[in-house]
Amino acid sequence: MSTTISKAAANAQITYNVSFPEAQAHYADIEMHITSLQQNTLELKMPVWTPGSYLVREFAKNVESLTAEANGKPIAAPKINKNTWQIVTKGISSVTVKYRVYAFELSVRTSFIDASHGFLSTTGIFIYPANMLHSPAVIHIKPYKNWDKVSTSLDMVNNDPFTRLSPSFDILFDSPIEVGNQDVFGFDASGVHYEICMYGGGNYDKEKLKADIHKIVDQEAAVFGENPNKHYVFIVHNRQRNGGGLEHLSSTVLGASRDNYTNDKGYQSFLGLVAHEHFHLWNVKRLRPIVLGPFDYDNENYTTNLWIAEGFTEYYQGIIVRRTQLFPVQNYFDVLEGEFNVLENLPGKNVQTVAESSFDAWIKAYRPNENSNNTTISYYNKGAIIGMMLDLEIINDSKGKYSLDDAMKYMYTQYYKIKKRGYTDAEFKAAFEKFAGKKLDDFYAKYINGLTPIDYNKYLGYAGYKVEDELADKNDAALGITTTTTAAKKIIVTGVQRGTAAYIDGINVNDEITAIDGTPVTDAATLINGKNPGDKIEVTVTRDGQAMTLPVTLLKSNRVKYNIVTVDSPTEQQMVVRKKWLSI
Numbered sequence: 059m060s061t062t063i064s065k066a067a068a069n070a071q072i073t074y075n076v077s078f079p080e081a082q083a084h085y086a087d088i089e090m091h092i093t094s095l096q097q098n099t100l101e102l103k104m105p106v107w108t109p110g111s112y113l114v115r116e117f118a119k120n121v122e123s124l125t126a127e128a129n130g131k132p133i134a135a136p137k138i139n140k141n142t143w144q145i146v147t148k149g150i151s152s153v154t155v156k157y158r159v160y161a162f163e164l165s166v167r168t169s170f171i172d173a174s175h176g177f178l179s180t181t182g183i184f185i186y187p188a189n190m191l192h193s194p195a196v197i198h199i200k201p202y203k204n205w206d207k208v209s210t211s212l213d214m215v216n217n218d219p220f221t222r223l224s225p226s227f228d229i230l231f232d233s234p235i236e237v238g239n240q241d242v243f244g245f246d247a248s249g250v251h252y253e254i255c256m257y258g259g260g261n262y263d264k265e266k267l268k269a270d271i272h273k274i275v276d277q278e279a280a281v282f283g284e285n286p287n288k289h290y291v292f293i294v295h296n297r298q299r300n301g302g303g304l305e306h307l308s309s310t311v312l313g314a315s316r317d318n319y320t321n322d323k324g325y326q327s328f329l330g331l332v333a334h335e336h337f338h339l340w341n342v343k344r345l346r347p348i349v350l351g352p353f354d355y356d357n358e359n360y361t362t363n364l365w366i367a368e369g370f371t372e373y374y375q376g377i378i379v380r381r382t383q384l385f386p387v388q389n390y391f392d393v394l395e396g397e398f399n400v401l402e403n404l405p406g407k408n409v410q411t412v413a414e415s416s417f418d419a420w421i422k423a424y425r426p427n428e429n430s431n432n433t434t435i436s437y438y439n440k441g442a443i444i445g446m447m448l449d450l451e452i453i454n455d456s457k458g459k460y461s462l463d464d465a466m467k468y469m470y471t472q473y474y475k476i477k478k479r480g481y482t483d484a485e486f487k488a489a490f491e492k493f494a495g496k497k498l499d500d501f502y503a504k505y506i507n508g509l510t511p512i513d514y515n516k517y518l519g520y521a522g523y524k525v526e527d528e529l530a531d532k533n534d535a536a537l538g539i540t541t542t543t544t545a546a547k548k549i550i551v552t553g554v555q556r557g558t559a560a561y562i563d564g565i566n567v568n569d570e571i572t573a574i575d576g577t578p579v580t581d582a583a584t585l586i587n588g589k590n591p592g593d594k595i596e597v598t599v600t601r602d603g604q605a606m607t608l609p610v611t612l613l614k615s616n617r618v619k620y621n622i623v624t625v626d627s628p629t630e631q632q633m634v635v636r637k638k639w640l641s642i
């Protein structure tokens with residue numbers, strides 16, 4: 059991608075008018091005015107993806123009725139590829155381009171408009187002039203009917219909340235905009251004004267939320283030694299059931315379940331999401347892999363480091379909530395045990411390294427299929443576990459002097475602040491080694507670029523803990539399938555786990571299981587009740603409309619369920635590591 063600004067582009071003035079005359083039908087109407095043009099042709103583009111969510115989403119698919127005019131007359135604006143329109147601008151100094159965007163995809167990374175609000179995920183809304191990514195733009199927003207608020211981290215122009223200035227398109231594409239009647243409240247923390255913007259209602263306690271998020275903000279700013287924003291916005295979409303989040307430079311979009319704020323587990327999980335997305339304002343938005351900025355908005359941006367960008371953020375979401383002391387240590391162990399048990403029960407852990415998982419996010423993580431568990435892992439999940447391992451390694455090797463925090467702060471200072479660029483794989487490795495005081499070639503060969511099973515007890519052992527497998531003494535038989543039961547009580551196979559009885563003996567995804575040993579079945583949970591490993595059973599399935607019976611030899615379940623427990627009589631060094639790690 060070219061990031062050079064031509065002289066002509068630097069002089070161009072860009073203004074957008076965004077209105078919602080048909081919000082109820084999920085449309086935004088956009089008018090773009092570009093003035094001071096001095097070029098023969100102008101290419102207009104829409105990004106194909108949104109940073110932070112590593113999938114080509116083809117946002118141009120939602121654009122319709124694009125027209126252009128100059129000097130009051132229509133001019134041609136043909137499409138020249140899937141996300142590019144071209145206008146001949148020889149002798150023309152200003153153009154107006156109008157188009158509509160259909161927005162009805164509910165997620166934190168896509169736009170959604172209805173009569174109650176407009177959420178603009180900017181990469182899918184704003185067509186930009188190619189080679190003018192560095193140009194500022196002014197955005198005028200005309201709300202629908204009785205909408206009365208705009209929430210975004212973009213600065214106001216002349217104190218008008220409906221007019222916002224974006225210094226460049228990289229900033230515009232990192233600044234989602236919420237328009238509607240959201241409930242807005244705020245607080246100040248570490249020199250930054252925070253706004254919480256709640257769409258959709260919910261049983262949240264404003265004062266408690268402000269106090270608890272304040273604690274998270276303080277803990278996270280302490281890791282990096284500064285809070286680089288002046289203003290930060292949490293846009294929260296409350297729905298009946300919702301989750302997920304997307305990070306941005308000075309804001310984030312969170313999905314939340316509106317009635318979950320008063321139950322302990324739901325509230326802890328919401329604060330975990332807050333901690334995760336807010337931690338990203340440093341890790342990935344500023345301290346970032348070298349290819350992740352400036353972005354190529356036309357293509358995939360490949361990195362092997364999402365295990366740091368996402369995995370470490372996942373690790374820190376847990377450890378930061380722990381540091382707030384809002385919940386007991388066991389709650390944090392529940393989170394960690396969850397991470398261990400996901401990875402250890404995934405056959406993909408023997409197939410895909412965490413570096414490969416990062417690189418292939420575009421075609422694998424965001425495009426899962428029925429076989430994904432057999433062949434892939436999540437860079438969030440294994441990355442979080444590696445974050446824990448490196449944290450414990452550094453704390454142990456430095457006898458409690460340093461932790462992973464020191465490596466994160468060092469990298470942020472060296473690369474974001476001083477060198478003003480992203481990091482390479484080798485540069486982050488060198489930072490871990492600096493604070494661990496030893497080479498980590500073997501660690502990388504085993505766990506980052508290799509498939510060596512994780513030695514939980516070695517790393518937890520530094521802090522005087524170990525894992526115990528609750529299922530170790532069990533001798534349960536397993537079929538090795540996941541199923542769904544339809545409204546008509548049909549049991550349909552949705553997954554077949556590699557290495558299990560079902561996999562070896564040929565049960566397929568989409569098979570309907572109708573009988574075991576000739577007895578009709580209706581309850582997926584009791585298919586092999588009373589059976590033992592080694593038992594031979596007959597599974598009758600309907601496949602593509604035809605019945606068939608498959609002989610299956612049941613095997614012992616290979617599931618594990620790890621719990622973290624303390625070792626007997628931890629040593630002084632183990633207690634030093636434990637206190638530093640868990641802030642106790």
Ligand SMILES: [Zn+2]
Binds near residue numbers: 305334
């Ligand atoms: Zn994340």
